Amino acid sequence: MSKRKPAPRSRASQPTSVVTGGAGFLGSHLVDLLLSRGHRVTAIDNLVTGSVNNIAHLAGNPSFRFIQQDVTEFLFLDGPVDYVWHFASPASPIDYLELPIQTLKVGSLGTHKALGLALHKGARFLIASTSEVYGDPLIHPQPETYWGNVNPIGPRGCYDEAKRFAEAMTMAYHREHKLATRIVRIFNTYGPRMRLNDGRVVPAFISQALRNKPITVFGSGTQTRSFCFCSDLIEGIYRLMMSEESNPVNIGNPHEMTMLEFAEETIRAIGSKSRIVFRPLPQDDPKQRRPDITRAKSILRWTPKVPFSEGLKQTIGYFRSKV
Numbered sequence: 001m002s003k004r005k006p007a008p009r010s011r012a013s014q015p016t017s018v019v020t021g022g023a024g025f026l027g028s029h030l031v032d033l034l035l036s037r038g039h040r041v042t043a044i045d046n047l048v049t050g051s052v053n054n055i056a057h058l059a060g061n062p063s064f065r066f067i068q069q070d071v072t073e074f075l076f077l078d079g080p081v082d083y084v085w086h087f088a089s090p091a092s093p094i095d096y097l098e099l100p101i102q103t104l105k106v107g108s109l110g111t112h113k114a115l116g117l118a119l120h121k122g123a124r125f126l127i128a129s130t131s132e133v134y135g136d137p138l139i140h141p142q143p144e145t146y147w148g149n150v151n152p153i154g155p156r157g158c159y160d161e162a163k164r165f166a167e168a169m170t171m172a173y174h175r176e177h178k179l180a181t182r183i184v185r186i187f188n189t190y191g192p193r194m195r196l197n198d199g200r201v202v203p204a205f206i207s208q209a210l211r212n213k214p215i216t217v218f219g220s221g222t223q224t225r226s227f228c229f230c231s232d233l234i235e236g237i238y239r240l241m242m243s244e245e246s247n248p249v250n251i252g253n254p255h256e257m258t259m260l261e262f263a264e265e266t267i268r269a270i271g272s273k274s275r276i277v278f279r280p281l282p283q284d285d286p287k288q289r290r291p292d293i294t295r296a297k298s299i300l301r302w303t304p305k306v307p308f309s310e311g312l313k314q315t316i317g318y319f320r321s322k323v
């Protein structure tokens with residue numbers, strides 16, 4: 001097997017990026033950031049959970065092209081590529097419950113194809129991994145050194161294990177082929193372009209509150225999450241790709257709250273007449289989640305900047321036009 005030198009270098013004056021899942025919530029925000037920093041960008045998406053609406057504003061941009069393709073199939077692209085960002089995957093619990101096999105395939109076969117593309121092009125590679133690799137964590141907050149508490153055969157196993165496999169495959173390419181690889185573990189993120197009906201708590205609560213419908217808190221609402229605004233997250237991920245760090249790095253906002261607190265805050269921010277109702281807690285729903293971002297702070301000099309109240313306001317503004 002040939003050992004290739006790791007990437008990255010700009011062969012042309014304009015760096016070239018490939019973003020899988022480029023029409024998704026986070027993928028499309030990444031595409032915007034890359035274009036604003038002078039990259040030529042190819043977005044690939046099969047539009048299973050992504051939407052062309054997220055990239056419609058880029059039509060006619062000579063630095064951008066879109067290819068509708070499933071990334072589990074062979075990726076053929078002409079010309080040089082400097083950076084491969086592998087973002088394609090269903091990412092909300094409802095989506096991956098409905099699409100368990102596609103979720104497993106994109107995390108495994110899709111990651112293999114995206115790594116193969118990076119290797120062939122001599123590009124740098126970044127995998128969008130997830131806090132779900134920590135499962136229902138027994139250590140709090142979660143540092144990158146924690147190996148996690150995942151139920152491989154539970155309903156979330158298709159996503160968690162696909163991403164764990166994706167990390168293992170990425171490290172194998174790094175070690176075997178000396179590929180320059182990056183692993184970001186993304187914690188709960190919110191902002192414009194989330195799908196109204198993706199089932200995640202942010203679009204669910206905001207759309208319910210905007211319609212003055214009951215807010216569906218699962219379980220007793222004491223489970224916690226820590227929400228990061230999308231622009232903060234994408235900046236952290238960009239810095240990671242440009243760094244020399246091949247070990248996983250958590251990117252997220254440590255501002256932690258219970259789901260009950262989040263429901264109350266949403267009602268307050270909207271001035272909604274919604275009341276809170278309680279629904280059964282889904283199986284294996286993590287009880288707590290908060291990133292330890294010491295590594296991101298020290299290696300990337302990154303911390304989240306957007307306060308929750310401000311991010312929530314922007315997100316509500318986006319959803320107002322959608323409900």
Ligand code: UDP
Pocket residue numbers: 092093094188199200201202204205216217218219223225259281282285286
């Ligand atoms: N949740 C909720 N009501 C909803 C949707 C979600 O209480 O209508 C809870 C869910 O049980 C979980 C948290 O909100 O504890 C975050 O769920 P989400 O689906 O956004 O993502 P997760 O962090 O679980 O992947």
